[in-house]
Amino acid sequence: MSHFPDLPEYTGFNTPLRAELDITDCEVEGEIPSDIDGAFYRANPDPKFPPLLGKDLYFNGDGVITQFRFKDGKVDLKQRYVRTDKFRAEAAAGRALFGAYRNPFFDDPTVAGLSRGTANTNVLLHAGRMFAYKEDSHPVEIDPITLETKGNHDYGGRIKSVSFTAHAKIDPVSGDMIGFGYDAKGIATPDVAYYVIGPDGEVKHETWFQVPYSNLMHDFGVTQDYVIFLVVPVCSSLERARQGAPTFGWDASKDVFVGIMPRYGSGADLRWFRGPNCFCSHVMNAFNQGTRVYIDVPMSKSNMFPFFPDVTGKPFDREAAAGRMTRWSFDLSKPDEGWEKRQLGNMVGEFPKIDERYATLPYRHGYLCVVDPTLPFSANGGSISGLRVNKIGHVDHATGREDSYWVGEKSSLQEPCFVPRSKTSAEGDGYILVLANRYEESRSDVLLLDAQRLSEGPLAVIRLPIRLRSGLHGNWYDGDQIEAAGNR
Ligand SMILES: [Fe+2]
Secondary structure, eight states, rough: OOOOOOGGSSSSSGGGOOEEEEEOOOOOEEEEOOTTTEEEEEEEOOOSSOOTTTTHHHHHHHHEEEEEEETEEEEEEEEEEOOHHHHHHHHHHOOOOOTTTGGGGSSOGTTTTTOOOOOOOOEEETEEEEEEOOSSSSOOETTTOOEEEEEOOTTTOOOOOOOOOOEEEEETOOEEEEEEEEEETTTTTOEEEEEETTSSOEEEEEEEEEOSBBBBOOEEEEEESSEEEOSSSSEEEHHHHHHSSEEEEEEEOEEEEEEEEETTTOGOOOOEEEEEOOOOOOOOOEETTTTTTEEEEESSSSSOOOOOOOOTOOOOEEEEEEEEEEEEETTSSOOOOOEEEEEEEEEEEEEEOGGGGGSSSSOOOOEEEOOOSOOOOOOOOOTTSSSSOOOOEEEEEETOOEEEOOTTTTTEEOOEEEEEESSOOOOOOEEEEEEEEEEETTEEEEEEETTTTTGGGEEEEEEESSSSOOOOEEEEEEEEHHHHHHHH
8 A cells, every 4th residue: 555654745735636637617706707718737746656765855746737727707627647757657566666856876777767757847838739847857748638648749859958947938929939958968967958949849949058067957037039047056966866865955155157148049159147146946037128138036045945955964044045036137238247136026935927928028017926924824734845825926017016915824825827818918917826725624726816906815716625736837828729739
């Protein structure tokens, strides 16, 4: 019989669900506007089997994709595991065969050479295909209607990097997908492969380069003319991996590097900027005005990931890990090595999102998960990341105005997703969808809020009879996109 360890990653609200679900016509409180037609897809880790080595990072669970399909004022839920190589091999064996996160040295010998990807981080639809992503491996294609797995996708052999980011950007103007793979030649290698994939699904640009030190390059920035690579010292070490220690660790002694390259440039065109040690991971958006390049990140003084321990053994510093939205601006017309930093508002948080129709462009509205420690939190449980997200925040970059919704002391929130009111509505005119974790009831709700009036609370609550584990990232796609991709 399967038995998961008695650890926070596997108990309480984080107990693996291990379920595939279909719920037609979910219970709704309030009213869902009848013209919303599309689906909110999200990815979350959910280990099918107890960990091979007795414990593992939450982020190494098998990828599950949840689809909330909105049509005619109703919502249907569908959830399926992604049949990755790992999932299939372990299902056949009836037990875990892969060891720790990003560490192949303790895997069962029978899986040597198989992809270790879990497809648990993000879901994107591009060029008529939907993919589930894990940044250590290739995208896995899934059917956007049935969520059935179609298989690993390397763009006809064009993606030679062994890895591909879970945070590729889709340019709403050109239809290009811009992505990269770090650790492109294997774990802890300094190699990065950069790709632009056209709206026809063909790789149209590729270049390779090396970073100053190998690290967790989780996200990046793309503007209309440039691409921005962040080298922040969550560093990887083969030596640690071989010893069974976490492959990634925080190194406060290292500087931060930012590499900026023309979007269709080569590695030789990459210009490196260098600044003092700090932490950031996700990117809200990036844009450029001529040779001025801007990237907005939740930035903190120190590591925000307690599961990637300090390489010197120093304990996790929760205060120093508090991130605030910060605009980094680079002037490419000057020879300076550094850049300017300007804080955008006061909310502490992470998991930034935008109206994706403005990705890579100057934009006004940003949304994020907010941690407000001044409000009470009385439920048992919480996020495994250590972030108790109790608000969804909105920041208007044009006015500086902040707005937020507090979910109450017995719940927490997951990453928000913006839904445009219509294809032609103005930027930020639409809805926010967000999962609420109801700890006391061990249940989840999906909240639908007006994106311009978060503090007024949900317009509708989709009440789920079950608990969905904490997810990572998700996106909204319109019904016509889904139908076209599903029937290709
Ligand atoms: Fe991410």
